[in-house]
Amino acid sequence: MSKKPITMADVARLANVSKPTVSRALGGHPNVKPKTREKVLSVAREHGYAVNRNAKKLREKYTNTIAVILDFSSHRRHRITDPFIFELLAGVSEALSIRKQDLLLSPPTLSDANSYKELVSGRVVDGFIFLGQGANDAMFNELVKKDVPMVAWGGNTEGTKYCTVGSDNFLGGFLAGERFVQHNKKNILFVGNTEHIELRLRREGLEKALSTADYDYTLSELQGEDFSFNAHYEAMVQLLKSSPAPDAIFAYSDTAAMAIINALNEHGLEPIRDYLLVGYNDIAQASHFSPRLTTIRQDTFLAGALLVEKFMAVLNDNSPMSSTIPTELIVRNT
Amino acid sequence: MSKKPITMADVARLANVSKPTVSRALGGHPNVKPKTREKVLSVAREHGYAVNRNAKKLREKYTNTIAVILDFSSHRRHRITDPFIFELLAGVSEALSIRKQDLLLSPPTLSDANSYKELVSGRVVDGFIFLGQGANDAMFNELVKKDVPMVAWGGNTEGTKYCTVGSDNFLGGFLAGERFVQHNKKNILFVGNTEHIELRLRREGLEKALSTADYDYTLSELQGEDFSFNAHYEAMVQLLKSSPAPDAIFAYSDTAAMAIINALNEHGLEPIRDYLLVGYNDIAQASHFSPRLTTIRQDTFLAGALLVEKFMAVLNDNSPMSSTIPTELIVRNT
DNA sequence: TCAATTCATGTAATCTGTTTCAAAAAATCG
DNA sequence: CGATTTTTTGAAACAGATTACATGAATTGA
Structure with a gap:
């Protein structure tokens, strides 16, 4: 395969500075002399340097990745192809990319709460956005109890302990x-x-x-x-x-x-x-x-934006309220 | 937020063994005494231990994550909602999950080859599956030249240097x-x-x-x-x-x-x-x-499976041939 | 001009696993 | 039973970043 990619240490050496300086220069830290920053940036650009995101995530604790769970393969042939869920996915994808969050798309092969929890403690993702609630209300509640950050598209009832965004x-x-x-x-x-x-x-x-x-x-x-x-x-x-x-x-x-x-x-x-x-x-x-x-x-873009917004709030330990989006009747020929 | 999760070192201490032994026990390495393995596994299970995937990826070089690029937001309101592309996505998702690869779903905000390359050298993903070729043939060829592993759904012509899977x-x-x-x-x-x-x-x-x-x-x-x-x-x-x-x-x-x-x-x-x-x-x-x-x-499940298979071949430096999937005329009422 | 700040940079520690290599333990054999 | 081989284990190095802290450089004030 391709040979060893250039590391931050390499850039540091080539720019005659230390690793932390490179880190600061690239990360936009204020205390870096403009001239130094420029030097670093030019070396980095010249050699096509890209920070190793795994090292970064390891150090920084959070992943900036959110799993979106979508049930599109319940039956091999008769699988769900309701375009609505994909419109919703598009909305979420857009909202996430605005916030520079990565979207990990997973089928819900994982049926019990523990396997979801593992993805969070294994630092694969920061949490979950479930597109569709199905009959998983109980499992979702369990996730909340296990401190797994999540929101779901759907509705809520008395027992619902997690935040939902949904149609009215x-x-x-x-x-x-x-x-x-x-x-x-x-x-x-x-x-x-x-x-x-x-x-x-x-x-x-x-x-x-x-x-x-x-x-x-x-x-x-x-x-x-x-x-x-x-x-x-x-x-x-x-x-x-x-x-x-x-x-x-x-x-x-x-x-x-x-x-x-x-x-x-x-x-x-x-x-x-x-x-x-x-x-x-x-x-x-x-x-x-x-x-x-x-x-x-319903406006699926708004839905996506809200889902992401609420999810971020959950991550930051503000318990956001569930909410509904504007819902109107469109009369046509039926 | 939730407190510090348990690490491999913790498990090692609790099981009275060293870190490498835990690593080997969990990783299924053959040279581990059955009794030791059992001890480690039980401690790990008991404390809900999950390996930190970022640390793992950092050490191991590959990410087991593949980006699927889907253009579903060209225009905010008039965006593409052709269900076909989502059927294809479902096929790819299934094929990837069988191989235990993660699927990172990205909109193609990145328009030039370099930004894709960055995701690979930054160890975010191992490469790309493009669902839809659009008018990007030239950019795709450039990706190949830059050693970015990729395959695309589409067709090929004389100039096409990358592997495609598509309808006949x-x-x-x-x-x-x-x-x-x-x-x-x-x-x-x-x-x-x-x-x-x-x-x-x-x-x-x-x-x-x-x-x-x-x-x-x-x-x-x-x-x-x-x-x-x-x-x-x-x-x-x-x-x-x-x-x-x-x-x-x-x-x-x-x-x-x-x-x-x-x-x-x-x-x-x-x-x-x-x-x-x-x-x-x-x-x-x-x-x-x-x-x-x-x-x-066309069979979108087969399509997904082939795309993933070819992609894996590209990763392993076997240059797979492009291929087409069975294509038939279904006569109905038009 | 010298002391006191402030700014810029570097050294070392850290994050959490995997791997190398050597040592210790166990098993095999004559 | 001691020598040899094989298995199992651990110490230390390593992957590639970020951060705390310390130090040196530059700037300000008197």
């Missing part, structure tokens, strides 16, 4: 509910697994809106067995075989919404005329699907 | 062309910027198929100014205003294809009846869009 799920649900009420829809289908905190909150918001309207309605629930496109499609096909078609649907994601629309389509049902549907996330594809999706929008 | 772009183009010939289509539109090597190859394949059919055809080109959904939509709307509608379209991505179909739709044109369209990538959404997209499929 209750409001999102409420907005969908309002729309259904306005159009006098009464046979309502909620699509999503309410074991997930976020989805539970949405369902509560939805019910709140429906109940204040003071009229009779049925609210049923459909939960695809995993998060794949086909799972949702199939589940909907089954449901249409056995029950009367719903006249209003609130889906937990635009991706799920698309799958469900396909099933409704094939069953001869048309949006607006036969049913209303509200999706969630307003992913880039939502406005280009046909029909164009009515959905709940 | 020529074949992909050829398959699309064949389909057009079979249906006697003559007014063909190629959507994509042929400054990108991959797209140039596809266009060549397309032309090959068309020319062997020995009949007259027109082949025009449309290139959205950036990769956003709207750019493609708008470009297509413009084109339909000024020129006769094409009867066959070959789009460089399914995402672009969707945008274009929207434009065609609004212009009253229907797939199959009025035009054929072949997309590229077979993203998860392709088969659920309406109309269901005819497209070119």
Whole structure:
């Protein structure tokens, strides 16, 4: 391979100064004579010197690296490809790079709290940003107890001990509910697994809106067995075989919404005329699907920025409050 | 913050052995008495010891970390959200985690070869996997000259000095062309910027198929100014205003294809009846869009595995050959 | 001009592992 | 059983930076 790279000691020798001076010159320390600094910088540049970040991190204790945990491989073939999570990832990536933090992307192969803790005590990363909460609330709480710095995208409930950033799920649900009420829809289908905190909150918001309207309605629930496109499609096909078609649907994601629309389509049902549907996330594809999706929008860049900001606060031992980002209903053709 | 974590020296003391013995016991070195190893392991486990990876990397020279470069923030709002690139990312992530390599996800803020080189000489990462070649062929070649280990997803041409893994772009183009010939289509539109090597190859394949059919055809080109959904939509709307509608379209991505179909739709044109369209990538959404997209499929898991395999070969100074993955036409409703 | 500050630089210690090499312990053998 | 070989262990060096502290140089003030 390539030969030994130049070290700080080499630069020091070549510039006729000592190691600490080089360190200070490069690190922007104020007490360095301008002439010396220039000399050092020019030698460093000339020889393409780059500080060894491992040595630096070893000495400095912190890593400036944050692990982002993303579950994109639950099943090999039917893996999640909900673009929303990637929009979120893009937001986080941008926010981290602004703060000059490195992003270590990990699949959640690690299922127990200890293996996460190890990455922190092994000085691999300073902590974790979890994109998606899944059914890990308990494990996350355990991480907090073990002093592992972390924040998660999601929602919180009484038991939640960690900081979350998320959609205003209750409001999102409420907005969908309002729309259904306005159009006098009464046979309502909620699509999503309410074991997930976020989805539970949405369902509560939805019910709140429906109940204040003071009229009779049925609210049923459909939960695809995993998060794949086909799972949702199939589940909907089954449901249409056995029950009367719903006249209003609130889906937990635009991706799920698309799958469900396909099933409704094939069953001869048309949006607006036969049913209303509200999706969630307003992913880039939502406005280009046909029909164009009515959905709940959140700003993923803001989300990323907030997640990172809160994480940094956690690192500095200020216990930041969980927060939600602005959440609005975008009405299109469903 | 949390107090000083336990070090290897601590474990050594607690187990009544020396540091090197602990190192060997944990590292699975053969020459350690089973009883000693057990003692060390139990002490380590009991105190939740984790080796400091920075110290380890400092001594060992390699980082076991690979940077994956992904361009997902070219424009703040209109950023690329082509799910294909994320499917690819998922594939790479899985392949890396199998080999116990860490994945550092970086945006390509670094535009010149030197800043990439710095990450390698600074021992941040062992090298790079670029997901997408863009118009960076020249810069990539420069990286090779600077001994920066790297591979890229893409295609290669005469000047390409680095290893690529990619779709069989020529074949992909050829398959699309064949389909057009079979249906006697003559007014063909190629959507994509042929400054990108991959797209140039596809266009060549397309032309090959068309020319062997020995009949007259027109082949025009449309290139959205950036990769956003709207750019493609708008470009297509413009084109339909000024020129006769094409009867066959070959789009460089399914995402672009969707945008274009929207434009065609609004212009009253229907797939199959009025035009054929072949997309590229077979993203998860392709088969659920309406109309269901005819497209070119590649296995992104295989792609990820190959990229990682080749990268490792590059690291070990075997110059691996570039290769293409199986590429097939999936005929659906366009 | 000399003492008192302030600024710039260097020496040595430190961070936490791995590796080399030599010594000690254990196992093998005639 | 003593000599030889093999296994197991430890002391010290090393990886490449940063930091505390000390010293020498430059500047200020009287």
